[in-house]
Amino acid sequence: MESLLQKAFSPDLFRQQAHNLVDQLADYLEQAQSGSLEMVIPYKDPEESLAFWQEDYEQGQGDVTEFFSKTIQYSNHLHHPRYMGHQVTPPVPISALAGMLSSMLNNGMAVYEMGLVSNPLERILSELLAKKIGFDKNGGGLLTSGGTLANLTALLAARAAKTDVWEDGTNERLAVMVSEEAHYCIDRAARIMGMGNEGIIKVPTNELLQIRTDLLEQYYQEATDKGLHVIAIIGSACSTSTGSYDDLEAIAAFAQKHELWFHADGAHGGAVVFSDKYKYLVKGINQADSVVIDWHKMLMAPALITAVIFKRNDDAFRTFQQKAQYLWANQHSKDWFNSGKRTFECTKLMMSVKVYAILKAHGEQIFTDNVEYLYDLGKQFATLLKARPNFELALEPESNIVCFRLKSTSGTLNELNANIRKRLLEEGKFYIVQTTLGDKLYLRVSLMNPLTTETDLIALLDEVERLGKVVAS
Ligand SMILES: Cc1ncc(COP(=O)(O)O)c(C=O)c1O
Structure with missing residues (x-):
């Protein structure tokens, strides 16, 4: 008799369930495109939705096909052309298939041996973005789980470049400068890093909601007069609420003058590096020390996949310098192929596979x-x-x-x-x-x-x- 575990891993069962799911998803796509899918969002209030799923749960084990069908039916339909809400892409279907592939293979990435394919692909994708940004051959980076974590990673790299906090701790009051329109995750990252209210210097914006570069000097001087050590300035490319691009060239010049780390948050709009028509919006981005770009916003991949790209790839190795004897022998070696050395994640999704599949199927x-x-x-x-x-x-x-x-x-x-x-x-x-x-x-x-x-x-x-x-x- 087949055990429960044996049945769960049955190739035949998988084949049948997968075919059914792909059929359901293809029907969903067809309906979304033809207009026969009436609802973009079948909204229920949270309590009603919870009650619905609690009742479903209480029915116990059942037909997974029906569960998949209900999940499609009751979700927000990003593939509907009248979805115009938050900044999450309707993934191009090939990347969703690669998602299934990567979930099945589940190579956890932290060390090379657990990411034989995904680590090299991650390097190739990082170098592609570095080139698009305009960095030279020293540029490179990594993938991580979303813009929020990516911005925190970049700011930790900034701190590692400007201070010895990682090793020695500090009594210094560190600070970063950013526009008051920046995504809230920058504020959150600075607070996580112990900078507090004073350490997040929010510079006002102009009528187009771009950072007022004419005020940078004044805000910097006020901060240093108060005894703060400003380590970085962040440019939004673009901002979340209105999609406004900060003047990255002006920010770069300012950062250079005061020897600040210049980080560009291009989670949404950094993707214009792929467009000759729109890349003027990020003029100056090639002078950034680090850049964040979400593949799951403007670049068609399923969430979460975010690139953190450094002008000097070596900077990435300073961020999390730590001994992990059971993972890698040498703390200081800069092995690009051991993903966990440079990312928050230890076990990490095979993100690169989903992006690479898009490139393979459709090209840049x-x-x-x-x-x-x-x-x-x-x-x-x-x-x-x-x-x-x-x-x-x-x-x-x-x-x-x-x-x-x-x-x-x-x-x-x-x-x-x-x-x-x-x-x-x-x-x-x-x-x-x-x-x-x-x-x-x-x-x-x-x-x-x-x-x-x-x-x-x-x-x-x-x-x-x-x-x-x-x-x-
Ligand atoms: C400019 C900007 N930065 C960061 C983020 C956060 O990215 P994520 O949702 O991938 O964590 C967003 C999200 O909308 C954003 O617009």
């Missing part, structure tokens, strides 16, 4: 096409908004992130737009989010799906106008 051009199509679409959306007097555009978009709101003669605009967004969520035919700029609430789209068209954008604006009348009445 697919990244260029994706970035250019979506950034063009952002501009197209702004043009549509400006042609409709009922709408206000928060600022001219530099990327595929666009903030706007419906105007009205009655009631407060914040309330009106918040209610519209709530209704959109409940109805589930579009998925967009909201953000607050100053004291104004805006609707916000991140155009992440390359199958979204102008027709979808017009339909969104029609729907927002219609809901505007509904919620106002």
Whole structure:
């Protein structure tokens, strides 16, 4: 008799379940593209959703095919062209297949022997990005689990380059400079590193929500006068709320003058390094000491896969210098093939396989096409908004992130737009989010799906106008 364990590993069962799942996912793709998938987001409130799954759980062991089907049905559908919410890509299908491959092989990466394929692929991908950024042959880096961890990794490398805290601890008050519009993970990273409120010097932004480079000197002097040791400056490329690009060239010059580490957070918009049309937005990025780029935002791969690229790849080896006798013999050797020496993760997903599969199947051009199509679409959306007097555009978009709101003669605009967004969520035919700029609430789209068209954008604006009348009445 076959044991439970033997049955669970049955090749025939796997073949059958996998075929079924692939069929279900292909149907999902087809429906999303043909318009027959009605809901982008089948929203339920959290308690209702929990009750639904608790009931499912209480039914005990059952048909996994049905579980897969329900998971598809009740999830947020990023492949629907009317998904325009958070900055997560609808993964290009080949990368999802590579996800299945890598989950099955499960080579944990920390040491070369546990990542015979994924470690070399990671090096190739890091060198590809280093070249795109404009670094010379000394450039290189690693992959890690998301932009948040990647930014923390880069800032730890900055600290290792500027201080001996890792070995000796310190009484010094360290600080970093960043725009007040930077992603919250920078603030979090600085706090994790013990810098506290004072150590996070938030520089105001201009009307385009880019860091005010004319204020850098003043903020730096004030910090040093207070006894802070500023170690790094971070440029956003681009910011999260509005997709605004900081002036990286000016930041680079400032960093050089004061011998600061210059880090570029390109989690979202660093992907323009693949586009001749849009790479002007990151002019100066080649002068950064470190750059973060998410493959799972603009570069079509499933979450989480983030690149941390260093101008001098050797810097990466200082970040986590530690003895781990059972893993590697020499703490100080710079072996690129032992992933765990340079990353937070010990066991790590075979991330590189998912990105490499995209390159193998479609070539580099697919990244260029994706970035250019979506950034063009952002501009197209702004043009549509400006042609409709009922709408206000928060600022001219530099990327595929666009903030706007419906105007009205009655009631407060914040309330009106918040209610519209709530209704959109409940109805589930579009998925967009909201953000607050100053004291104004805006609707916000991140155009992440390359199958979204102008027709979808017009339909969104029609729907927002219609809901505007509904919620106002
Ligand atoms: C500029 C920027 N940095 C960092 C992050 C965090 O990245 P992740 O969600 O991969 O942790 C984001 C996410 O939106 C971002 O926009």
